[in-house]
Structure formats: structure tokens, C-alpha cells
Amino acid sequence: MFAKAEETQSPKFALEHHISKRAGSRTLTHFSFNDAPEGLVRHPNPILLGPGCPHAGFFPIEFIDIHLVDEPFQGSYGTNYHSAAGGISPTTPGTANVATVPRTKRDDTDIAISDGLQYSAIEGMGPILRFSRDLITRCHKPAYDEWDVLMTNGASSGLAKAADLLLNPGDTILVEEFTFTPFLANIKETGGVPIPVKLTVKNKGEGIDIAYLADLLGNWTAYYPDHPKPKVLYTIPTGQNPLGITLSLETRKAIYTLAQQHDLTIIEDDPYGYISLPSYEKVLSNPEKLLEITIEEYLKTELAPSYLTLDTEGRVLRVETFSKLFGPGLRLGFIVAHKRFSKVMAEYSTITTRSPSGPSQFLVNSVAQKLGGVDGWLQWILKVRAAYAHRKKLFLDHLYSSPAFQKGYLTPIEPAAGMFISVILNIPETYSRADYPKLTTKLGYKSITNGVAIVLGKNMAFSLISDESTNFVRLTFASVQNDEELVEAVRRFTLSVEQFGDEL
Amino acid sequence: MFAKAEETQSPKFALEHHISKRAGSRTLTHFSFNDAPEGLVRHPNPILLGPGCPHAGFFPIEFIDIHLVDEPFQGSYGTNYHSAAGGISPTTPGTANVATVPRTKRDDTDIAISDGLQYSAIEGMGPILRFSRDLITRCHKPAYDEWDVLMTNGASSGLAKAADLLLNPGDTILVEEFTFTPFLANIKETGGVPIPVKLTVKNKGEGIDIAYLADLLGNWTAYYPDHPKPKVLYTIPTGQNPLGITLSLETRKAIYTLAQQHDLTIIEDDPYGYISLPSYEKVLSNPEKLLEITIEEYLKTELAPSYLTLDTEGRVLRVETFSKLFGPGLRLGFIVAHKRFSKVMAEYSTITTRSPSGPSQFLVNSVAQKLGGVDGWLQWILKVRAAYAHRKKLFLDHLYSSPAFQKGYLTPIEPAAGMFISVILNIPETYSRADYPKLTTKLGYKSITNGVAIVLGKNMAFSLISDESTNFVRLTFASVQNDEELVEAVRRFTLSVEQFGDEL
The missing domain is CATH 3.90.1150.10 (Aspartate Aminotransferase, domain 1)
Structure with missing residues (x-):
């Protein structure tokens, strides 16, 4: 029996020690009864008198039609948007372009009303989880296999989950000296201590100073004798907030190597990295070309690669959001991380946010599917860009x-x-x-x-x-x-x- | 100057000491710059280059049509729902019944796409906050004035916020011996200690045993010498989970009096109290009468009154949800509490959930407004009931x-x-x-x-x-x-x- 259990157990995650005591020791209560001794005959079609889920017939909605625009600022705002070289011309609303959320699902890409308004898995609803995994595979494929996606209530919620996962009281976390300061409240909540990392600023940007970081980590006790060596680096590597800097691939590689040497995990906060911005000179010389880019060109020449693409061992937690490409009011995003990290963060979701909003999930899913899935969504991103x-x-x-x-x-x-x-x-x-x-x-x-x-x-x-x-x-x-x-x-x-x- | 500050300050909340040290000591970071010395000339129409909010023109949606049903199980489920005495007959979908979410608002009852997909106040969006306040005023008006509504990500999220607000490590909280056990994880997270309260169970229900509770509180140190006297009572007074018991008004009055005597706050968890269920004998004798009830009769004779209606000082936190009357997938609900409690809980929202989903808020708001506001919503509730x-x-x-x-x-x-x-x-x-x-x-x-x-x-x-x-x-x-x-x-x-x- 013991041997059998060992056989089926997956190998222990090498970064298990990064999980905070608080996050790793939660025990959640379930009250459903479905355990049974081996050999007990189970009815093939049980009827549910247990879980307190109202049947979908109690939901007041039959179906929903989402009328899409074809391009940003089309329709209601069309008359106010001034076309200019490289801009987008005002057009009439794309009324033919309707994504329907049906009451019951037509196929496995649907999040229907009956599922979208029902209790759902904490991790997120199947179709949008698959969409998000496919998006990451297409754009930022991790260099290891044991990763997964956890839907969140937007980037702020994702950051809160990551901080809870990684930080014990007294743990230190490296933070870019200028940063998305609301995250500091999440660090404080865990008892963690933020330590600033110097940024080098030039006209074209530069970002984290590698020599500074290497020196800081290599001679930690000289700089911070009263604090333990940091466990985490929190960074916004693409279109940094507030400086707008995007790190080069070389800098990312150097930072990832330092993270390996000094056993750091990396929280990569990337809310608007998909909005790549061609250089001023390039646009100036050929403004009409802005929209003439293929998805392949975009992925190859413009989109800054996530740390995930360098990550061979699950050191990176990538925090994404649909806020900047769809709408901040959704409060919907996701974290890409090692499966073990994902699982522990989902337990934190259970006692704080629970699952993200179903309507937010079916709205994004319906629109993305209507646009044609991952590549259709990337086409929308190119228009936003x-x-x-x-x-x-x-x-x-x-x-x-x-x-x-x-x-x-x-x-x-x-x-x-x-x-x-x-x-x-x-x-x-x-x-x-x-x-x-x-x-x-x-x-x-x-x-x-x-x-x-x-x-x-x-x-x-x-x-x-x-x-x-x-x-x-x-x-x-x-x-x-x-x-x-x-x-x-x-x-x-x-x-x-x-x-x-x-x-x- | 000092005198002036004192004059404008509102009187200190008498239950301020109920706020946990953790919740009361948070300091949140804001980075917008709008402070200015007295006398500085302010431009009447500033343009925003500060906050990172994408203009609504970037949202991919022009408008949304929500097709409502007139009654539960109408439409897609109509053919599967069997009419019976007192039941509801299957009918065709109410296709004429469409609530539109416009791109920009038509009047102050709208949460339009431009607002619903935008960043919003942590407390919730204006129209649904007003709707929720009006609903409470109509159904469960508190016996004091300084109350407010805070939108939440559903009842579980509401309970998490209430636990964070009230419980310090080591604080005790009274919990009905059979209860919604997932809440215990929220108590544990704060370091609080749940203490069971005996329930009396009879065929028609009875619930919290007043004599037991009075004895427990009056002789606390004899029963629990190692724990401080409780600060909070967590209770599901209507359609109790799991026992289905609904407390009588007399019992509620007795419990509220005990709460005053022993300085308890009350977390009233009421996810399905609006679903009143006439007695078996009554329905048996006249099954056709089920739908023949006016809102006034419902409010007067069937709806169990919230502890809010007895609350003269802000002791009660009522946790509501739209899960059971609209759909659990919304992850949308609200807490009714003293304004000071609300404010502190909103700070916790800021670092965990942020505001609830905009789509969930505009979905419920659009449907409720289409139905005719509070009384239209109550008509829907009567059909669900x-x-x-x-x-x-x-x-x-x-x-x-x-x-x-x-x-x-x-x-x-x-x-x-x-x-x-x-x-x-x-x-x-x-x-x-x-x-x-x-x-x-x-x-x-x-x-x-x-x-x-x-x-x-x-x-x-x-x-x-x-x-x-x-x-x-x-x-x-x-x-x-x-x-x-x-x-x-x-x-x-x-x-x-x-x-x-x-x-x-």
C-alpha cells in the first residue's frame, strides 16, 4: 500500500521551500460526501440533493448577445476619433459581429449561461482556462512542462495571491525602486520586507542594473546585515510602470541566471506587454505600415518574451490581466506558474476571492472565441497596438x-x-x-x-x-x-x- | 485650526474597539497627485495623463443585449419543467424582454459598458449600490442611520471581509454547532477561535438555544477559562445551513439583547432568506394560491426580518449575495454594516479582491432595472419563491x-x-x-x-x-x-x- 502510494506520487517540486508557511499549511473544509470503501457499488447517474446549487432554470437569463466592434473607437466613439497617418478610421458599428452566450453550451468552447452563472472551479472555467493556456503556448511558452494557468480577479488579485504564496513574515523581496506601489500593501500584509533595486534610466530605457543586482545579491550581508537574503524578485519587465522601460532579452537572461544562482523566484507583472510600440523613428518613416504586420512578425520581432520562455524549473510566476486589452472592470486575469504553486494559490483563492466572476469569464471567452480563438484575439491585440x-x-x-x-x-x-x-x-x-x-x-x-x-x-x-x-x-x-x-x-x-x- | 478639525469630525463610532488591529492599521498607497495648497487655481477641465485607465474606446464591445425569461424554467428548460399544482407552467422564451447594456449611459440607473468595463470604486458601482441600499430599505431597514452597503465578490468573500474586520489572533467567535463550515477557514486565517453554540432541533425548527447562550455568555470563564469572551456571533438565522431552521422574531430579539449585554457583534449570513417557504399545511390546503401574494403581504407575513431591523447601534453585519436569486457564478453580493465597518472592509477589498466584477454588476443592475427596480426584483423573487x-x-x-x-x-x-x-x-x-x-x-x-x-x-x-x-x-x-x-x-x-x- 505504501509502495503503491509512492509510485503514483509525482516527484517533489524542487522549489517547494519557496512556499510560505502560511500558504503551505492551510487546510480547507469540504462537506460533500463522496468517499466510499473500495468495491462499493456506485450508481451510474446520481441525482444531486447535496450541493446547494440552484438549477440553471432559476437563472433569470435566457441568452446574451454581445455586439462587438471591429476596431477600437469604432461605433459610439467613431465620430470622436480622428483618423491620422497610421491611425484607425472611424467606421460604423460592427452590428453583424455578435457573440452569443447561449443558455446551454453548443460545444466545448462555450461558457454558456447555465455554466457561467453557476458555481465553478476555483481555478477558472474550462474554456477560458484552455484559451489562456493556448495563448501562453503561442506567445510565451515556458521552457518546462509542469506549468498551469490559474484564473484571477485581475492583476492586483494575482499579485496578492503570489505574495501570499511566497512571503513569510520577515522574508525579503526585491522590488524595482520605482514600481506599481499598491503591491507594497500586499507585501506588508504578509509581513514581507521590500528591498529596492536600482534602475538605470536612459532615453531608450535600460531598467534593472545587472551589475548592481549581482553585487547586491553577492554581498547581501554587507548591504543588509539585518535581513535574510531575498526569496523573490518582483519586476515589471515590459513597459515598466512607471518608467515605460522594456528589458532586453540579454538582460532577462542575465537576471534569470542570477535568480538561479541566488535561488530567487520571479514575479513577472506584465499587464500591458502585449501592446508593443514600434520605435518612433520607424513609425515616423512609414506611418501607414502600423497595421501591416502579421501575427508571426509580431511574435518574432515585437512581443517581448516573458521570463517564462527562459524558465526551466518553475521559478517564474507570470501575472497577466485582461484589463488593458479588454477592460479593467472585468477584474479578470491569470497567473502562469508551476502546477504546485498554482494549486497552493488556488487554496488562497478559496478563502478570499473564490473563483473569478462567471460573467467576466464568459464575456472574454465569448468574444475571444467569436474573434477566432488565440489568433483572432492576437489580431484584436494588433489593432489595439x-x-x-x-x-x-x-x-x-x-x-x-x-x-x-x-x-x-x-x-x-x-x-x-x-x-x-x-x-x-x-x-x-x-x-x-x-x-x-x-x-x-x-x-x-x-x-x-x-x-x-x-x-x-x-x-x-x-x-x-x-x-x-x-x-x-x-x-x-x-x-x-x-x-x-x-x-x-x-x-x-x-x-x-x-x-x-x-x-x- | 485644531478646533475646526474637531468640529467637522464625526463622533467616534461606539463599536470602534471591535475592529481588529490588523484591519484597523492598514495604510494603503495612492500615487495620484491631486493635493494642492489652498488658493491654488485649478483648471476646470483637466485632461488625464495620469491614471493608467484605457479609454472606453479600447473596449471591444459596442453594447450587450440580455434576453430575460419571465419566470424560472421558462425557455430552454420549459419543456423539461413539469407543471403541477402550484408549479409554474412552461412557456416560450420572453424574447420581447430584453435588457440592454449600452456603450454609454442613458441615465443614472445604467451601468454602461464604458463604466462597467472600466476601473471603478472598490465599494461598488453607483447604480447597483443605490439599488442594494433601496432593497435593504424596503425589506430590512436598519434601526439606525449610519449604515451603508459594500459590494462583495459573493457571500464567501463577504464573510472573509467580515472575519478580517473583527477578529484578532486569539479572539473567539460563536458559531452555530452545525454551520457553513467553509467559513471556519476564514476564522482560522485571522487566528480567531470558533466556539460552538448548541442548536435545538425540532420538527418545525427552533435554532439557537437562548438559555444555553445566556448561560454560556454569563458564565464564560467557567466554560472556557483559557479563552477571552467572544467578540462575535456568526449565525445563519433564516433557512439555516444545514438545518433549514428560521429563527422567530422573539428569538432574534432575545439574541440581539444578549449581544448588547455582552458586547457582541453579529455576522448575519443570509444567502437565501428571501426564499420564504409557506408551511406545508398551508400549501397543501390551497396549492393554487402560491403565486397569489402581493409584495406587501410577502414583506409583512413571510420575509423573516433581518437583525438589522433590531439594530440601533451598528452591531450587525448582514452578508447578502445574488447567488441564489440570480446565479452563484456572478460572485456578487453585498454587506450591510455601519459606515465605519464598511470603510475598513473596503480597505481589505483593496488589497485582496479589489472591486467586484463590472460585468457581474452591470448584469444584475440591468436585469433589476429592466424588471422595474426594487419592486420588480421582488416580483422576480416571488416567482423564484x-x-x-x-x-x-x-x-x-x-x-x-x-x-x-x-x-x-x-x-x-x-x-x-x-x-x-x-x-x-x-x-x-x-x-x-x-x-x-x-x-x-x-x-x-x-x-x-x-x-x-x-x-x-x-x-x-x-x-x-x-x-x-x-x-x-x-x-x-x-x-x-x-x-x-x-x-x-x-x-x-x-x-x-x-x-x-x-x-x-
Whole structure:
């Protein structure tokens, strides 16, 4: 009996020690009764008087028709969206393009009303799990086999699950010095301690400083005698938030190697990496070509590869979301991780979020299936990417032609992906770098008066070691309605910088 | 300046000490910049380059049509649902009955695509918050003013938030001895300690034993010298899970008074209380009358009043869900609580679930608005209630006419609300009550063989003090498809009990 159990057991996961005591020791309660001694005759078609699931006949919905657009800003917003070189022309709503959520499923790609409004597996509903696995296989295939996908309530929820999985009280986690600061609350909740990693910033971006990281890890006790060596690196490697930097493949390889040498797991937060942004020069020289790209070209030449593609042992937890390519209100995303990590995170889901919303799952699934599955979804992504790339070009056009730029007051960091353009403020060296937080606040006030909402760099830092690099502002071209508004926003922002610079 | 701050501050909440140290000490990070010194000129129409929200023009959906049914089991399931006295006749789908989710809102009752797929307030989206507040005001109006509604990711998520709010490590919480056991994992997560409260069980139900509870609280240190006095009572007062018991108003008043005397907060878990079930005798004598009830009659004579209606000071946290009246897959519900409690729970939402799914919110909101708002929604509830009441009658018809009942082997607890009928197994007194868990397992095996899934009472208990009362089985009439299946399920179950009883 013992031998038999051993035979069927899968080999122990080599990174098991990364699971926090809290996450690894949960015991969940189930009250269904289905255990039976060997040999007991089971009825082939049991009727359920046990689980408290209302029959789907109690759901008030017969079916749902989702009317799709063919392109971003089509339909209701079409008249407001200004076509420009490389932009997308306004067209009429794609009323012929309807995805139906039927009451009962037609085939295995459907999440029907009867399933989508019912209790479901914590891990997510079958069709969208398969879609997400297929998407990862197509775009970011891990270099090992024992991975799986766990649906989450969006990226924030995914990050909360990852933090719970990995961090014991007192554990340290490396975090880019400028980062998505709300994640710090998740770290704090576990009792973990964030340690900043320096970023190198240049016009084309650069990101994590490898020499700095190698030195930090190699001489840890010299730098942090009171803290244990870090267990985790939290990073946004593509279109970094807030700096917009995308790490090169070489840098990723070097970081993964360091992670192996120092036994780090990597939480890869990648909410908008699919939005690749061709370089300014390239778009400038041939703006009409923006939409002329095949999926194969996109995957080969534009999409930044996930750490998953380098991962041979389950060290990487990739946190994705449908927020930026479909809609943030979905609160739907997924984590790609080693099966063992997935399983433990699903237990945390059970006591916090439970499964993500069924309607969010069937909405995304129905639209993705209607578009044609993974490649249809990638075609949609290419359209979103084209609209963002057009906005990036327009943004830079007007930034580079602004008086503030002409006077040398600012330098943009040109993003290769994502939705953020950060702008470095060239503050004269007569000012102490330690005063940057105080100084940039003045730019914040000018922006309020001139009518443009911005994010100051100092508000994306979490450690005093970053004060001297807070001479930047995070901007996004994602939320304006049209080209005119974008141009006006850049005018207001550069005017604010000009006033700020003139007064320095 | 100090005086001014004091003037505008609201009076301190008298139950502030109920907030756990963990929940009360969270500090959340925000990175938007909008603070400005007094007197700074603000632009009247700022453009947003700050927050990373994609414009709604990037969402792939133009609009959504939700095709409603007029009654449960209409349409796809119509042909499978057998009309019977008091039941609902199959009809054709209500195709004329369409709720549209428009791309942009038409009026303030809409959650449109542009808002429903966008980031939103953690507390929930405006229209459904208002709907939920109006529903509570209509049905369970609290006896104080400072209450509010917080949308949750369903009842389980609501319970997780309540546990986090109230329980410090080592704090004790009173829990009905038979209960929704998954909540125990939430208690454990906080470090809280569940203490069982005895339930009295009779044919018509009875529930929490007031004398027992008063004695327990009055002489706490004699019973539990090693534990502090409890801070919280967790209770399912209406259609109790698993026993189906609904507490009388007198019992509720007595319990609320005890809660005041001993400074307890009350977590009222009420997932299916709206499904009131007229007594068997009443339905038997006049089955056609099931649907002939007005909303006013329902509210006055059938709906069991929430503890909220007795609550004068914010002691009650009512956890509701749309799972049982709309669909569990929504993962949508709400908590009604004192505003201060709500605010602290919303902070916990921020680091775990964030806001509930937008699609779940706009689905429920669109359907509820299409039905006519609160009273339209209550009309839908009355139809659901009629279908459940019909099932309860049918279930009892066949239970009472079964050989197992004739032989005296079982006694049902007739529910006045909810979806559960529990059945007491009349095990001869020659058996030791301590053996009930072992004995009832045999009934479990017979049910597996005869083809009916049931929940054994022992699996809904969490303490050894309940072993001697585990001679019951929890059944539900919620998940079968139609009358025939229900009748067959009762046949299989009563056959199992008969075999079990014959062999004792």
C-alpha cells in the first residue's frame, strides 16, 4: 500500500521551500460526501440533493448577445476619433459581429449561461482556462512542462495571491525602486520586507542594473546585515510602470541566471506587454505600415518574451490581466506558474476571492472565441497596438516640438511597449538631487492649474534611496478620447514644464 | 485650526474597539497627485495623463443585449419543467424582454459598458449600490442611520471581509454547532477561535438555544477559562445551513439583547432568506394560491426580518449575495454594516479582491432595472419563491408517503425559508449517540449505491460536542431539473434510509 502510494506520487517540486508557511499549511473544509470503501457499488447517474446549487432554470437569463466592434473607437466613439497617418478610421458599428452566450453550451468552447452563472472551479472555467493556456503556448511558452494557468480577479488579485504564496513574515523581496506601489500593501500584509533595486534610466530605457543586482545579491550581508537574503524578485519587465522601460532579452537572461544562482523566484507583472510600440523613428518613416504586420512578425520581432520562455524549473510566476486589452472592470486575469504553486494559490483563492466572476469569464471567452480563438484575439491585440502606437507617435511629435523640449527642460523615455511615457525633468545640477521630491511638487501644482493630471515620479518610489532619481513624471496616452485631446494634453503638460523650468 | 478639525469630525463610532488591529492599521498607497495648497487655481477641465485607465474606446464591445425569461424554467428548460399544482407552467422564451447594456449611459440607473468595463470604486458601482441600499430599505431597514452597503465578490468573500474586520489572533467567535463550515477557514486565517453554540432541533425548527447562550455568555470563564469572551456571533438565522431552521422574531430579539449585554457583534449570513417557504399545511390546503401574494403581504407575513431591523447601534453585519436569486457564478453580493465597518472592509477589498466584477454588476443592475427596480426584483423573487415552495411541497409529499417515514425511520425539519430540508434519522436509543458519525456513514454509502448525493450532518459540524446530534442529513431541492427528478431523488433517498433503518 505504501509502495503503491509512492509510485503514483509525482516527484517533489524542487522549489517547494519557496512556499510560505502560511500558504503551505492551510487546510480547507469540504462537506460533500463522496468517499466510499473500495468495491462499493456506485450508481451510474446520481441525482444531486447535496450541493446547494440552484438549477440553471432559476437563472433569470435566457441568452446574451454581445455586439462587438471591429476596431477600437469604432461605433459610439467613431465620430470622436480622428483618423491620422497610421491611425484607425472611424467606421460604423460592427452590428453583424455578435457573440452569443447561449443558455446551454453548443460545444466545448462555450461558457454558456447555465455554466457561467453557476458555481465553478476555483481555478477558472474550462474554456477560458484552455484559451489562456493556448495563448501562453503561442506567445510565451515556458521552457518546462509542469506549468498551469490559474484564473484571477485581475492583476492586483494575482499579485496578492503570489505574495501570499511566497512571503513569510520577515522574508525579503526585491522590488524595482520605482514600481506599481499598491503591491507594497500586499507585501506588508504578509509581513514581507521590500528591498529596492536600482534602475538605470536612459532615453531608450535600460531598467534593472545587472551589475548592481549581482553585487547586491553577492554581498547581501554587507548591504543588509539585518535581513535574510531575498526569496523573490518582483519586476515589471515590459513597459515598466512607471518608467515605460522594456528589458532586453540579454538582460532577462542575465537576471534569470542570477535568480538561479541566488535561488530567487520571479514575479513577472506584465499587464500591458502585449501592446508593443514600434520605435518612433520607424513609425515616423512609414506611418501607414502600423497595421501591416502579421501575427508571426509580431511574435518574432515585437512581443517581448516573458521570463517564462527562459524558465526551466518553475521559478517564474507570470501575472497577466485582461484589463488593458479588454477592460479593467472585468477584474479578470491569470497567473502562469508551476502546477504546485498554482494549486497552493488556488487554496488562497478559496478563502478570499473564490473563483473569478462567471460573467467576466464568459464575456472574454465569448468574444475571444467569436474573434477566432488565440489568433483572432492576437489580431484584436494588433489593432489595439496600432491605436496605441499611433498615440505614442503623436505624443512624441508634440513633445519634441514643444518649447519645453527645445529649451532642454525635458527628455522622454521612449517606450517599446505598454501605455506609459515617462519624461525626465532636466533639473540644473545647481540643485541638490535630494531636493527633487520637493522641487517636482511645484510642477505638480502647475499641472493642476494648467489642467493636466500627471503622476509624479516621487509617488512611484517607496524608498529614500530613490529620492535623487525622482526627477521624472509618468504620463499615459491611454485614457484620452481622441487625437485632439492628446495634443491639447501634451500642450498643457509641456507648458507646465516650461513654466517650471523657467522659474528654476 | 485644531478646533475646526474637531468640529467637522464625526463622533467616534461606539463599536470602534471591535475592529481588529490588523484591519484597523492598514495604510494603503495612492500615487495620484491631486493635493494642492489652498488658493491654488485649478483648471476646470483637466485632461488625464495620469491614471493608467484605457479609454472606453479600447473596449471591444459596442453594447450587450440580455434576453430575460419571465419566470424560472421558462425557455430552454420549459419543456423539461413539469407543471403541477402550484408549479409554474412552461412557456416560450420572453424574447420581447430584453435588457440592454449600452456603450454609454442613458441615465443614472445604467451601468454602461464604458463604466462597467472600466476601473471603478472598490465599494461598488453607483447604480447597483443605490439599488442594494433601496432593497435593504424596503425589506430590512436598519434601526439606525449610519449604515451603508459594500459590494462583495459573493457571500464567501463577504464573510472573509467580515472575519478580517473583527477578529484578532486569539479572539473567539460563536458559531452555530452545525454551520457553513467553509467559513471556519476564514476564522482560522485571522487566528480567531470558533466556539460552538448548541442548536435545538425540532420538527418545525427552533435554532439557537437562548438559555444555553445566556448561560454560556454569563458564565464564560467557567466554560472556557483559557479563552477571552467572544467578540462575535456568526449565525445563519433564516433557512439555516444545514438545518433549514428560521429563527422567530422573539428569538432574534432575545439574541440581539444578549449581544448588547455582552458586547457582541453579529455576522448575519443570509444567502437565501428571501426564499420564504409557506408551511406545508398551508400549501397543501390551497396549492393554487402560491403565486397569489402581493409584495406587501410577502414583506409583512413571510420575509423573516433581518437583525438589522433590531439594530440601533451598528452591531450587525448582514452578508447578502445574488447567488441564489440570480446565479452563484456572478460572485456578487453585498454587506450591510455601519459606515465605519464598511470603510475598513473596503480597505481589505483593496488589497485582496479589489472591486467586484463590472460585468457581474452591470448584469444584475440591468436585469433589476429592466424588471422595474426594487419592486420588480421582488416580483422576480416571488416567482423564484413559488417554484421553491412547490418543490418543498412535492418533496414532503413523497417523503411523508415513503416506507422509511411510515416505519418511523426519519423526521424532516420543515423549512420556512431557504433551499434546505434536513432530515433527522431516528436511530434507536440502543445505539450510543457518540456513534452517530460512524453510523450515518453507512447511510452515506447506501446513498452512493442508490444514486443520490446527500450531505451528512457530521460533515457540517466542527466540534466534538456535536457528535451526539449528527443523526441528520442535509438535502436540497434546489438543483434537480424538474419534478420527476425530484420525486426520483426522494425515492432513492428514502429507500436508502429504509435499508439503513432495517439493518440497524
